Amino acid sequence: MPVGAVPGWHRAIRGLAGAPGGGQSLRLIPKIDKDPGIVAAAQTLAGRIRLLAAIMALVIAFMLLGVNDLAVAPLAAVSAYAGALRRHVILLATLLMLYAHDFWVDAGVIQQVIGQEGLAQRLDTVWLVRGSLVLFFGVSAGLIASWPRLEATGFLRRPTLCLILAFLTLVIAAQAPIAAGVPRVILWSMVMVFQPYLWFLAYALADRNAQTRQPVWRHLSVFHPFWGSTSTPFGKGLAYLGRYDAKTPEELAVTQLKGVKLACWTLILLVCLTGFSRVAHGLLRIPSFDQTFLDYLGGLRDPRYVGWASLAAFFIEDVLRMAVWGGAIVACARMAGFRLLRNTYRPLEARTLAEFWNRYYFYYKELLVDHFFYPVFTRCFRAHRRLRIFFATFMAACVGNLMYHFIRDIHFVAEMGWRKALTGEASHAFYTLLLALGVGLSQAWQRPRKVDGGWLRERMLPGLWIGFFFCVLHVFDAPLDRLHSIGQRAQFLSYLLGIDAWI
Amino acid sequence: MDMNTHSHIQEFVMSRLALHGDFTPLADEDPLFSSARLDSLDAVELVMFLESAFAMDFARLGFDLTRLDSVSAIVDQASAPSNQA
Numbered sequence: 154m155p156v157g158a159v160p161g162w163h164r165a166i167r168g169l170a171g172a173p174g175g176g177q178s179l180r181l182i183p184k185i186d187k188d189p190g191i192v193a194a195a196q197t198l199a200g201r202i203r204l205l206a207a208i209m210a211l212v213i214a215f216m217l218l219g220v221n222d223l224a225v226a227p228l229a230a231v232s233a234y235a236g237a238l239r240r241h242v243i244l245l246a247t248l249l250m251l252y253a254h255d256f257w258v259d260a261g262v263i264q265q266v267i268g269q270e271g272l273a274q275r276l277d278t279v280w281l282v283r284g285s286l287v288l289f290f291g292v293s294a295g296l297i298a299s300w301p302r303l304e305a306t307g308f309l310r311r312p313t314l315c316l317i318l319a320f321l322t323l324v325i326a327a328q329a330p331i332a333a334g335v336p337r338v339i340l341w342s343m344v345m346v347f348q349p350y351l352w353f354l355a356y357a358l359a360d361r362n363a364q365t366r367q368p369v370w371r372h373l374s375v376f377h378p379f380w381g382s383t384s385t386p387f388g389k390g391l392a393y394l395g396r397y398d399a400k401t402p403e404e405l406a407v408t409q410l411k412g413v414k415l416a417c418w419t420l421i422l423l424v425c426l427t428g429f430s431r432v433a434h435g436l437l438r439i440p441s442f443d444q445t446f447l448d449y450l451g452g453l454r455d456p457r458y459v460g461w462a463s464l465a466a467f468f469i470e471d472v473l474r475m476a477v478w479g480g481a482i483v484a485c486a487r488m489a490g491f492r493l494l495r496n497t498y499r500p501l502e503a504r505t506l507a508e509f510w511n512r513y514y515f516y517y518k519e520l521l522v523d524h525f526f527y528p529v530f531t532r533c534f535r536a537h538r539r540l541r542i543f544f545a546t547f548m549a550a551c552v553g554n555l556m557y558h559f560i561r562d563i564h565f566v567a568e569m570g571w572r573k574a575l576t577g578e579a580s581h582a583f584y585t586l587l588l589a590l591g592v593g594l595s596q597a598w599q600r601p602r603k604v605d606g607g608w609l610r611e612r613m614l615p616g617l618w619i620g621f622f623f624c625v626l627h628v629f630d631a632p633l634d635r636l637h638s639i640g641q642r643a644q645f646l647s648y649l650l651g652i653d654a655w656i
Numbered sequence: 657m658d659m660n661t662h663s664h665i666q667e668f669v670m671s672r673l674a675l676h677g678d679f680t681p682l683a684d685e686d687p688l689f690s691s692a693r694l695d696s697l698d699a700v701e702l703v704m705f706l707e708s709a710f711a712m713d714f715a716r717l718g719f720d721l722t723r724l725d726s727v728s729a730i731v732d733q734a735s736a737p738s739n740q741a
């Protein structure tokens with residue numbers, strides 16, 4: 154064991170307790186990744202065993218609070234020690250997690266379509282999904298392998314646009330009257346298999362132009378990587394992951410220690426979230442926002458301050474929940490050796506709407522920036538600086554945002570049909586429009602920060618404005634269903650603002 | 657490497673870092689975006705700077721931040737004759 158390793162671990166423990174000698178005793182979580190002794194220890198067998206023990210303790214603490222998001226952390230840490238076989242282990246771990254989660258395919262929708270077509274006795278959902286998965290991954294592998302040649306033809310220069318068009322074409326075909334019966338079921342099973350992987354494939358195709366080309370199986374190994382994800386890829390594609398990959402044992406040790414630090418911080422946030430929810434909904438009996446809204450529509454009007462309290466409580470819980478959930482995923486990725494940036498990073502320090510959006514859900518914002526903002530920004534209104542920034546931001550925050558959610562919630566089309574699914578989207582469309590206007594204007598007319606602007610002017614007032622904006626915006630976004638109209642939500646907002654009596 | 661191009665780009669990057677209160681020394685190979693020293697808004701400013709100062713056409717080249725992740729990488733891109741409009 155390197156000299157100074159054991160004292161380093163001891164210093165870390167003292168630091169956690171806030172005792173003198175633990176580096177900066179006022180820090181809630183000590184800078185273990187900056188301590189040479191701890192970093193050296195984390196490269197040894199004994200140090201790695203201790204690290205794994207710490208990770209296991211964190212997993213148990215999370216589980217005691219009812220959260221399983223960190224459960225793959227030990228597997229992630231072990232995968233990082235696989236040396237030359239690491240990429241193969243990542244592939245196997247991802248396959249294992251995909252299998253455990255039914256490949257993230259919502260088979261219930263396929264089951265429903267089978268029922269609608271009266272084919273319950275003739276078709277087996279399991280085999281339909283399996284067949285569609287084989288087809289999807291086969292086509293994806295073929296596309297990734299041959300994309301540079303396809304792209305050179307000129308017709309397929311924009312992979313994201315091509316994928317979105319292909320997806321929508323598939324949905325249109327699935328809903329066409331001519332496809333009634335078995336074809337509709339088969340097409341919907343293909344749609345439901347395509348949907349959870351669309352953005353992963355988009356990143357993989359974009360990565361084919363990266364300086365270092367990777368084998369196809371490596372691209373597929375990070376389609377819903379085992380450390381966690383949603384339809385939004387945490388860690389984007391291989392090119393991005395490659396930039397954050399630990400390349401030496403020392404980098405790996407630092408990255409894993411950063412993962413442990415983040416997991417500790419996430420645990421603290423989880424305790425705060427649990428405590429806040431108990432106080433807000435248990436002690437103070439503030440109803441959930443959804444409940445307040447539904448009560449209002451049902452004629453049971455809570456006092457106005459209760460409405461605002463439920464909205465503010467939702468905002469606080471939402472930010473904490475996002476930080477906990479995204480923090481656990483990024484912590485697992487770091488334990489697997491990928492030093493990813495945090496998903497939620499000090500959102501309350503944001504001074505503008507654009508900055509808050511960037512700090513609140515980083516990987517979703519990056520998805521919109523990569524696939525909608527930059528393609529528009531590099532092509533449109535290049536001679537008009539502010540218009541150029543505003544338009545590109547608008548296309549990302551409104552059109553891209555809307556498209557992402559429409560694809561994510563495509564099951565509504567199967568369940569309700571095109572007309573109801575599209576009209577039900579009106580409220581969410583209004584939400585994305587307001588968001589895009591707010592973020593776009595704040596981005597295009599950004600002013601430089603004043604160092605001596607004062608706490609009230611530079612921190613407090615912008616923070617209150619951001620909180621108010623996102624609370625009001627939320628009225629048009631929750632509950633995120635296709636049942637409540639824009640009019641009902643506007644009516645509720647007018648009640649909250651106290652102007653319902655005037656209308 | 658063209659020293660004029662290099663100093664012009666380095667000056668721009670340093671000015672963006674200064675806006676973040678980042679005055680730590682910058683080496684040519686230091687990662688800018690992957691280290692989070694610069695963010696996506698800086699990337700937007702960088703694109704506009706490269707377009708105006710070096711006539712680069714990102715609509716034709718395609719935008720890939722991995723190719724602009726350090727001062728030396730940006731200089732390479734700006735110096736390549738095929739990258740100009």
